[in-house]
Amino acid sequence: MRKVSRFLLFSFLFALFSAAHALQDPTQPADYLDSGPLPPSDETAPAPQAEWVLSSTLVARERRLAVINGQLVKEGDTLDGAQVVGITPLAVQLKTAQGALTLNLLPAGVKISKVKRPISQTGASP
Secondary structure, eight states: OOOHHHHHHHHHHHHHHHHHOOOOTTTTTTHHHHHHHOOOOOSSOOOOOOOEEEEEEEEEESOOEEEEEEEEEETTTTTTTTTEEOSSSSSEEETTEEEEEEEEESTOOOOOOOOOSSSOOOOOOO
């Protein structure tokens, strides 16, 4: 009887785990097709970047960094044929073959106001 119980338990667990392997990821898009890894590219030089995306900047006393198209750059670096000329808290200046280009961290029309005095917390308990 014990052998039969163990056999049934192992059979059930095996069936459970083999069925779990075939389950589809619930977060996967409905039209997703897994075609495997992409073949290696024969191109040696990267294609020029058509669109520049500034994600963030860091401006400190000792360093100025920015993330452009997912790559960390500093002043003087070259990214896809463009030289990083300057980094400010809200923008990055690039020098490209077509001329100067400014990447803004915020969309046009967004105004930034500075706080003139700190907001006091009246009535708040520590």
